Amino acid sequence: MKMTGAQMIAKALEKEGVEYVFGIPGGAVIPLFDALYDAPFKVVLTRHEQAACHAADGYARTSGKVGVCVATSGPGATNIMTGLANAHMDSVPLVVITGQVATGAIGTDAFQEADIYGCSLPLVKHSFLVRSIKELPSALKAAFIIASTRRPGPVLVDVPVDVQRAIGTFEYPEGVTFPGYDPTMPEETEGLKDAVAMLEKSERPVILAGGGCNNSSASKWLIELAKKADCPVATTLMGKGSFPETDPLALGMAGMHGTPQANMALTESDLILAIGTRFSDRTTGDRRAFAPKAKVIHIDIDAAELGKNIKAHLPIRCHAELALKTLFESMGDKKSEARKKWLSQIEDAKRKFPPEPTSNQGVDPREAIRVLRRLMGQEEHLVTEVGQHQMWAALHWKALMPRTFITSGGLGTMGFGIPAAIGVAFAHEGKPVTCLSGDGSFFMNMQELETCARYNLPVHIVVLNNCSLGMVRQWQELFWNERYASTCVPQACSIAEVAKTMGFKSWVVKENNDLESTLKEALEHHGPTLVECMVPTQEKVFPMVPPGGKIGNFLYPENK
Incomplete structure (x- = not known):
């Protein structure tokens, strides 16, 4: 089927099941917006390109689907940068399509030219600069595959305006082969048997659930495992929601502004089962003093995170859902007295540090x-x-x-x-x-x-x-x-x-x-x-771990 490059983009988005595209038109994407005018999905006009990227990000986080946004060249593309970095840090699947000056003008400092391909490289999972209409269908397919597989992330597709106007044959591939990247790389589950043995032997275990657990499938098995193992669950900020925080086993968020019981549990634990988290500095505090009594089982889909910030005694590259399901199915049902004592210590910490009472000065x-x-x-x-x-x-x-x-x-x-x-x-x-x-x-x-x-x-x-x-x-x-x-x-x-x-x-x-x-x-x-x-200006957030401090040593209204 013959069509313009812009029409190819619209058709590819349709084939990928895109529901919404967030963005703002501009000179280098007029052909694309003209093609989107007839698309079966909705184009949402925001008032700033950064906001368009954040809107696509919010859509992706809550739906689990790939978010899509569009911006023009030059300032439109550079306005997207914060949104790209934000999505990259939080592992959010986005496909971001930017317009670019015509291929013959690239490198001439043309009007509204910016090297968004080069600028974006540290902030995305991958970037494409499409230099011909023949490259366009495979680049678009690759963008959606890369954004949504293994550890998710944003992918940039930069399309010069002459490529959008060019006419070619549209053949959208079913799949794309990548040198050095296998979207279906088998997971390494061998270490899960050792993880089960360590968890059953532990007297003071804690599960630390990160953003990788924050979907319905992984959350289901996280809840089942915690209850079967009688194991308390702390979350990172990104993991909040993966475990119901009204459950007796819930510790709440850990880290700089974490709950006293979460930080205490991690500090006193003899085993941390960390799943889908990268051990950010806001979670660990002083990494040299983090969990000094604990062995660490670190499970993550991204091998680059294993041992990067905290040394793992047992690193396992595996998706959270598969790991949690396997651990649950392999665990025995026996409950130990030591585990009951551990849960009692945690309840003592909750009573010792109750939530701050309501203040009657202004709005609390x-x-x-x-x-x-x-x-x-x-x-x-x-x-x-x-x-x-x-x-x-x-x-x-x-x-x-x-x-x-x-x-x-x-x-x-x-x-x-x-x-x-x-x-x-x-x-x-x-x-x-x-x-x-x-x-x-x-x-x-x-x-x-x-x-x-x-x-x-x-x-x-x-x-x-x-x-x-x-x-x-x-x-x-x-x-x-x-x-x-x-x-x-x-x-x-x-x-x-x-x-x-x-x-x-x-x-x-x-x-x-x-x-x-x-x-x-x-x-x-x-x-x-x-x-x-x-709200009164003097209100402060407590607990708080001082910058660079140990998470077990936190400021609280009684000891600040």
Whole structure:
């Protein structure tokens, strides 16, 4: 079938089952957007290319499918870079298509030319620069295969405008062969027998579940294994939701702002079964002092992560779902007295460090999040921006199901939350999505309120406004002699009023007594809403491990 390169892209997206494409048109992608005009899937216009990438990212995280976004050449493509890096750090499958100047103009500093292929290389799983229409079908097929297989990640396809206009025969391949990359590489399960023996022998085991466990299949077997083995489960920030946090075996999140019981358990454990996590510094604290009494079984789909940050006594390259299912089926049912004693120690830690009580000065941020949890169904999605509110949510919003807590972990991208919530809203069309934000993050991509309003999305934004860049302000208070450099600046406008002018129904809450009724009204509204909660500037996130410290030594309201 003869068609233009642009039509080939649209046809390839259709064949891949793409539901939504997020993006903004520009000179170097006019042919592509013209082809997308007739596509059977929906093209979502955002107001910034970074937001388009974050929206595709949010869609991918919650759906498990490949997210797709499009940007023009030059500044359009460079605006995508933060979104690429964000998805790469959190292993999110994206295909990002950028326009490029004509092939004959590449390297001449043509108008809106940027070497996005070269710029993107450290930030993606793979990049393609398509120099002829003959290369285009296989490059597109390869992009979807690479993005979605083994450890997922973003793939860039840079397509010059003359390739989009060129006419050729479209033959979309069923598969593509890659030198050095096997999408179906067999997993190494031999070590799982040893893992079972170590787990059965252990007296103080802990499962550390990362983002690799955060899908329905892996989560199912994680729950089964934990209950069969009587083993407590801590999660990383990216693993939150993989194990129901109301379960007695749940320890909550571990790390810099982890729960006392999670950090204590990892510090005192004799065996850590780590699955689908890369042991980031925010999880481990001082790596030299991490889990000093424990042997480590590290299971991950990416062999490059095994032993990279924490030495593994038993490294196993395997997908989380297969590993957890195999471990469950191979484990015996015998419960040891030592294991019961271990669980009793953990319960003691929970009692010793209860959640902080509600403050009655302004709006208590922890109470706002607890009220949200009560009002939201267990399948409803909470998307966060980045900052103090994100860590309060990680501590106080109990995630009950996989892929329902959506946040930027590895890159910590302020401005991620609102566009990501747009992606989640499209993935679950008609169902409400709640976005928790701080005032600092809100102003990063606030133009996307117009996108929410234009599509009448049921995106409900709750802004914890402490009139500061709260996380940096907290560090300045605790570690920089209260020198609040550029963090406590009065705002020139009301966030609620800004939202109202952009098509949102909005409220301002100034005290705890008004939280429940206002949030309930906002969440029940069928269109976009925003609730601005006025939080005292001095509020801090605890527990907190000081930078570079041991996770067992944390600041808490009683010992800060």
